[in-house]
Amino acid sequence: MELSATAYVILGMVSREARSGYEIKALVDETTRFFWAASYGQIYPELKRLAAAGLIEGVDAPRGERKRTVYAITPEGEAALKDWLRQAPATFELREEGLLKLFFAGVLPREEAAEIVRWMREHRAGQAEQLRAMEPEAREKEEAGEPFPLLVLRGGIEFNERLVEWCERTETQLLESAREEASD
Amino acid sequence: MELSATAYVILGMVSREARSGYEIKALVDETTRFFWAASYGQIYPELKRLAAAGLIEGVDAPRGERKRTVYAITPEGEAALKDWLRQAPATFELREEGLLKLFFAGVLPREEAAEIVRWMREHRAGQAEQLRAMEPEAREKEEAGEPFPLLVLRGGIEFNERLVEWCERTETQLLESAREEASD
DNA sequence: ACAGGCATGTAAATAGTTACATGATTCG
DNA sequence: CGAATCATGTAACTATTTACATGCCTGT
Numbered sequence: 242m243e244l245s246a247t248a249y250v251i252l253g254m255v256s257r258e259a260r261s262g263y264e265i266k267a268l269v270d271e272t273t274r275f276f277w278a279a280s281y282g283q284i285y286p287e288l289k290r291l292a293a294a295g296l297i298e299g300v301d302a303p304r305g306e307r308k309r310t311v312y313a314i315t316p317e318g319e320a321a322l323k324d325w326l327r328q329a330p331a332t333f334e335l336r337e338e339g340l341l342k343l344f345f346a347g348v349l350p351r352e353e354a355a356e357i358v359r360w361m362r363e364h365r366a367g368q369a370e371q372l373r374a375m376e377p378e379a380r381e382k383e384e385a386g387e388p389f390p391l392l393v394l395r396g397g398i399e400f401n402e403r404l405v406e407w408c409e410r411t412e413t414q415l416l417e418s419a420r421e422e423a424s425d
Numbered sequence: 426m427e428l429s430a431t432a433y434v435i436l437g438m439v440s441r442e443a444r445s446g447y448e449i450k451a452l453v454d455e456t457t458r459f460f461w462a463a464s465y466g467q468i469y470p471e472l473k474r475l476a477a478a479g480l481i482e483g484v485d486a487p488r489g490e491r492k493r494t495v496y497a498i499t500p501e502g503e504a505a506l507k508d509w510l511r512q513a514p515a516t517f518e519l520r521e522e523g524l525l526k527l528f529f530a531g532v533l534p535r536e537e538a539a540e541i542v543r544w545m546r547e548h549r550a551g552q553a554e555q556l557r558a559m560e561p562e563a564r565e566k567e568e569a570g571e572p573f574p575l576l577v578l579r580g581g582i583e584f585n586e587r588l589v590e591w592c593e594r595t596e597t598q599l600l601e602s603a604r605e606e607a608s609d
Numbered sequence: 610a611c612a613g614g615c616a617t618g619t620a621a622a623t624a625g626t627t628a629c630a631t632g633a634t635t636c637g
Numbered sequence: 638c639g640a641a642t643c644a645t646g647t648a649a650c651t652a653t654t655t656a657c658a659t660g661c662c663t664g665t
Contacts, residue, residue, distance in 0.1 A: 245651085245652080246525070246652095247652085247653090249529075250525065253528070253529035256529065256532055261615090261616070261617090262616075262617065262618090263615060263616050263617075264615095264616095267615095272528065273524075273525060275519065276519050276520065276521045276525060277520055277521070277522075277524070277525045278654095279653090280654060280655080281617080281618075281619095281654095282618090282619080282620090282653070282654065282655080282656095283652080283653065283654090285617065285618055285619085286618090286619090304616090304662085305661085305663095306661070307615070307660090307661050308617085308660095308661085309615085309617090310616090310617085319532070322529070323533065325526075326526050326532070326537070326541070327540075329544045330521070330522035330523035330525075330526055330541070330544055330545065330548075331522060332520055332522040333520070333521055333522065333523070333548060333552075334518070334519070334520040335460050335518070335519055335520075336516055336518040337460045337514070337516070337517055337518075338430065338461075338514035338516040338517070339517070340457075340460040340461070340577055340580070341433070341434065341437075341457060341460060341461045341514075342509075342510050342514055343573055344457055344573055344574060344577045345433075345437035345440065345510060345573070346510060347441075347570075347571050347572070347573050348440055348503070348507060348510070349507065349510055353510070353511060356511075357510070357514070360513045360514055361514065364514070364517060368517075386531075387531050388531070388602075389527055389528055389529070389530050389531050390528060392527065392595065393524055393528045396524070396591055396595070399591060400587070400591070403584070403587050404584070407580055407583060411576065411580070418572075429623085429624080430624095431624085431625090445643090445644070445645090446644075446645065446646090447643060447644050447645075448643095462626095463625090464625065464626055464627080465626095465645080465646075465647095466626065466627080466628095466646090466647080466648090467624080467626090469645065469646055469647085470646090470647090488633095488634085488643080488644090489633085489634070490633070490634080491632090491634060491643065491644070492633085492644075492645085493643085493644065
């Protein structure tokens with residue numbers, strides 16, 4: 242059976258404890274969204290499909306009077322998740338509008354090209370900060386025996402910091418060549 | 426008027442010289458595809474739309490008996506491109522299946538988690554190599570007065586190399602903790 | 610009373626890939 | 638002659654986002 246990547250996000254998210262669609266969405270937004278996002282429009286239909294396929298099981302778990310269904314992984318679901326984890330990853334996609342703009346920046350004066358890089362730097366610095374703010378929570382998970390979220394988070398922080406450095410160097414370089422342009 | 430990002434890829438690609446849809450696709454595959462891809466299914470319809478909007482202009486440019494239409498940017502198209510370049514980039518997306526798998530790797534033995542990182546490393550090393558192979562061409566463009574493709578390419582190489590380093594460190598760390606697991 | 614968060618869902622639109630069809634030309 | 642490349646296009650499919658609808662519960 243062919244499952245979408247979103248299906249595996251869900252399987253992974255319910256693999257440790259049963260969760261509702263709403264909780265899965267919130268978790269994705271706090272964790273994987275930086276390298277794999279998912280919206281309600283994907284999550285709820287996918288929960289139905291996975292339940293129909295017997296990979297997860299929905300259980301009524303109301304909070305007070307408010308209806309709520311949490312989904313728990315089944316043995317078949319766990320097998321499917323592990324199977325997927327054991328296969329080489331196939332999707333590596335980057336869509337970075339800043340790089341695209343920089344690629345075409347030859348039609349602009351150098352200073353404006355530097356501005357593109359400044360935007361990229363600011364964005365990456367902000368992202369790094371956001372991720373650092375998530376570290377305490379991930380550290381708690383680590384102490385509770387789940388080291389991978391922290392591992393991945395630290396990778397993300399480092400990656401963003403490196404990009405900030407690259408932007409700084411590139412900005413300097415472009416501003417220097419802007420000065421040369423001006424002195425011609 | 427609202428244009429898709431793919432529209433700007435096309436505007437950028439025809440901004441220096443007139444090109445056919447086929448050439449645009451080939452160029453995208455050699456250059457921007459690492460941070461912004463485009464398929465025929467997007468390019469040909471978009472060329473029609475841009476021509477209808479007066480941002481590019483199609484000219485018959487047969488090669489021998491083979492029909493061929495190249496599109497040149499118009500002054501309006503150039504204005505639209507510059508306008509877009511002067512606005513802060515809004516799209517920053519990463520979809521990395523390896524990170525997703527690593528995030529959920531707690532359900533696997535440590536050695537298998539390390540394998541995920543090994544796959545990521547191999548992929549990034551391959552990508553870095555591919556990009557390095559493109560350097561001579563980008564250097565030629567630089568000498569011809571187009572420095573940005575090389576600038577972006579070098580950024581891509583560096584970025585992939587850093588990721589390889591991160592993978593190496595992470596792999597070592599996971600294999601060490603696998604040994605600890607075994608000696609328990 | 611009302612804002613904000615919890616909870617589930619769907620419809621419509623947009624984006625993007627894949628696969629296919631067609632036919633010319635060039636090179637070995 | 639056959640394979641590869643040049644060249645243009647479309648149809649079907651899959652993925653994904655956005656926006657909306659509904660209603661309950663909790664805290665101020």
